[in-house]
Amino acid sequence: MTFCLNFALYLSNAKKITMNIDNILQFLRELKKNNNREWFAENKGWFEQVRMEFEELSKNLILEIAKFDEEIKHVEVKDCVFRIYRDIRFSHDKTPYKTHFGVFIANAGGRKSQRAGYYLHLDPTGCFVSMGVWCPEPNLLKALRQSVYDNIDELNEIRHSTEFSQYFNSFFEEDKLKSVPRGFPKDFQDAELLKLKHYLVDFKLDDSILKADNFIPRIGGIMKCAYPFNQFLNYTVDETNL
Numbered sequence: 001m002t003f004c005l006n007f008a009l010y011l012s013n014a015k016k017i018t019m020n021i022d023n024i025l026q027f028l029r030e031l032k033k034n035n036n037r038e039w040f041a042e043n044k045g046w047f048e049q050v051r052m053e054f055e056e057l058s059k060n061l062i063l064e065i066a067k068f069d070e071e072i073k074h075v076e077v078k079d080c081v082f083r084i085y086r087d088i089r090f091s092h093d094k095t096p097y098k099t100h101f102g103v104f105i106a107n108a109g110g111r112k113s114q115r116a117g118y119y120l121h122l123d124p125t126g127c128f129v130s131m132g133v134w135c136p137e138p139n140l141l142k143a144l145r146q147s148v149y150d151n152i153d154e155l156n157e158i159r160h161s162t163e164f165s166q167y168f169n170s171f172f173e174e175d176k177l178k179s180v181p182r183g184f185p186k187d188f189q190d191a192e193l194l195k196l197k198h199y200l201v202d203f204k205l206d207d208s209i210l211k212a213d214n215f216i217p218r219i220g221g222i223m224k225c226a227y228p229f230n231q232f233l234n235y236t237v238d239e240t241n242l
Contacts, residue, residue: 021057021122021210024050028099029124035095047084050101054122055081057216058103064220065118068227071107072118079110099123114140115237116199116230118223127210129219130172131226132200133233140240145181145194147236152190158232163225172200199233201226 027050031040040047059077066072082102088094104110106117114137119130136144148155158164175197180186184194209218 020050020053021215024053024101024122025124025127028101028122031097032099032124035097035099037096040097051084054101054103058105058120060216061103061118061120061220062105064216065105065223067220068224069230072105075105075107075110077103079112080105082111114241116233118226118230120219127205128202129205129222130200130202131223131230132172132198133237134172134198134200136199136237140237141197143236143240144199144233145184145196147232148190148193148199149184149188151232152188152193155193155232156190158228161228164229167203167222167225168201168229170201171196172198172202174198201229 027043027046030043034040055077058081062072062075062077062080066075080103082098082104084098084101086093086096086098088096100121100123102119102121104113104117104119106113106115108115114133116131116133119134121128121130133140133144159168171193173196177195177197180188180191180194184191188194203222205219209215212218
C-alpha cells in the first residue's frame, strides 16, 4: 500500500507527463516482485503514470526517427506500444503482466508491421534498442535470405560501414540454423547470414544513455546508423507483400 499512496500523491501533484525513465524502471522492478492482479490493482495509479510517461517517450522517439526516416512521420503511438498484459492462455507461465515496456516503430502497422523498424525495450534487467525484422513469416524469411545472397556486396557495405559498425558488430542469432538452408550453396562466402531466423541488430543501453538529458536524440542517433540496414530489408519486404 505504501507505493500506492506515494505514487497517488505523485500523480495528483504532476503538472505534466514527463519522460521519467527511473520511475518506469522502478515500477517494473516492483512489478517483477509482485506479479499478481492484487498488487497491480493497488498500484493502478502508478501504472497509469508510467504508461503515460512511456507513451510520451515513444511519441518523442517517433518524431526523432522521422527526422531521418520520412516513412515514420505518420506512425501513431497507439499502434506501436505493446500492452503490458500477457496472453497466458497457452503458456506455462501464468504471471499476468510483462515486466518490461516495449515499442516497435514501423510503417504499415506499428507493432504488427512486417516491415523492418525500430524497437525500444525498457527492462530493469537490461535495456536495449533493436532494428530490423524479427520473426518474419516463412515466405518472407526465404525472400530475405535470397536478397542477402543476391545482394551480399550491398549488405556488406552497409554492415561494415563506420556508422553501422560503431554500434552493431553482429546480427541477432537466436534460433539460428545449424546448416545452410536448402537451395543455397554451402560454400557461400557469408553463409552464416543465411542461417539466421531474424534479420535484426541490437545495442544495449547503459546508464550513461538512460540517465542522459538528451536520451531521445542519443538513441535516435543509434537508430539512424541502422537506417540503411532497414532500407535494405524493406525493399524485399515490400516486394514480397505486393
